[in-house]
Amino acid sequence: MLDQVAFAVVALIMLAAAVKVVSSQNLVHTVLWLGVMLAGTSVVFVMLQAPFLAAIQLILYTGGLLTLMLFGIMLTQRDAASLTIPNPSHRRGFGALLGAAAFGMLAGAISKTPSLPNEHGAMPGTQELGRLFFTQNALAFEVLAVLLLAATLGAIVFARKADAGVPSESAGAEIPARRTLPRTNGQHANPGKGA
Amino acid sequence: MGLSAYLMLAAALFSVGLYGVLTRRNAVAVLASIELMANAANINLAAFSRFRAEATGQVFALFSTAITVAEVVVGLSLVILLYRSRGNVLLESASDLKG
Numbered sequence: 433m434l435d436q437v438a439f440a441v442v443a444l445i446m447l448a449a450a451v452k453v454v455s456s457q458n459l460v461h462t463v464l465w466l467g468v469m470l471a472g473t474s475v476v477f478v479m480l481q482a483p484f485l486a487a488i489q490l491i492l493y494t495g496g497l498l499t500l501m502l503f504g505i506m507l508t509q510r511d512a513a514s515l516t517i518p519n520p521s522h523r524r525g526f527g528a529l530l531g532a533a534a535f536g537m538l539a540g541a542i543s544k545t546p547s548l549p550n551e552h553g554a555m556p557g558t559q560e561l562g563r564l565f566f567t568q569n570a571l572a573f574e575v576l577a578v579l580l581l582a583a584t585l586g587a588i589v590f591a592r593k594a595d596a597g598v599p600s601e602s603a604g605a606e607i608p609a610r611r612t613l614p615r616t617n618g619q620h621a622n623p624g625k626g627a
Numbered sequence: 628m629g630l631s632a633y634l635m636l637a638a639a640l641f642s643v644g645l646y647g648v649l650t651r652r653n654a655v656a657v658l659a660s661i662e663l664m665a666n667a668a669n670i671n672l673a674a675f676s677r678f679r680a681e682a683t684g685q686v687f688a689l690f691s692t693a694i695t696v697a698e699v700v701v702g703l704s705l706v707i708l709l710y711r712s713r714g715n716v717l718l719e720s721a722s723d724l725k726g
């Protein structure tokens with residue numbers, strides 16, 4: 433009884449936060465609501481007896497990723513006005529339709545599945561998790577390490593200033609891109625506002 | 628609490644995230660919506676792990692967490708690159724990429 437009430441409360445908070453993430457007009461609010469959603473996910477992990485997963489969720493997502501996204505916003509917004517960007521209304525209806533269709537399909541599939549596992553024994557602890565990581569999934573673990581290295585290098589290469597020590601071709605490539613800026617803006621701002 | 632309650636929660640979060648990916652114009656907001664969808668998948672993995680009383684689902688969830696974070700790191704650096712070349716991070720300003 434008590435765990436059902438707790439689940440309902442957490443699920444409602446998470447859904448409300450998720451709706452705010454996709455509907456909030458202020459970008460900083462979007463990211464902060466995402467933080468509420470991620471913390472709620474961590475609570476769900478605790479309910480599912482996955483304490484290690486819950487801790488990783490809090491440390492990696494709510495701690496690290498949120499800060500990173502806030503930095504991303506702060507670095508790419510010139511003023512307070514560019515923080516608030518309305519959605520174009522014609523795509524909103526389309527998105528709502530597809531979102532509702534996806535939920536309908538998933539919910540239908542879940543409710544029609546004849547035998548979901550219902551009773552559950554004791555959950556193996558974090559020790560078993562570590563054992564699985566370094567025996568059965570050791571290769572995947574190593575590949576993941578290489579992936580993280582590649583992502584780090586990729587992020588550094590992308591985010592570095594174009595003229596900081598790389599060849600002139602990439603510095604030259606940036607100039608025409610800057611020139612197209614007013615043209616691209618003009619093309620898309622008008623139909624967007626008209627619709 | 629049955630497994631289907633967790634699956635329904637994850638399905639709802641996934642659908643809301645899908646709506647966000649399709650409608651948001653700002654690249655950072657699209658990344659946040661992708662996070663919603665990835666989290667829904669993680670909830671499913673953890674829920675199946677719990678109801679089958681096996682830790683393998685949690686291993687998968689940890690792998691997917693790490694991959695998602697790597698993806699967001701690269702995504703944010705792409706956002707910064709987009710800002711540097713276009714002056715804003717609206718997705719329609721990059722629509723010339725479709726060729």
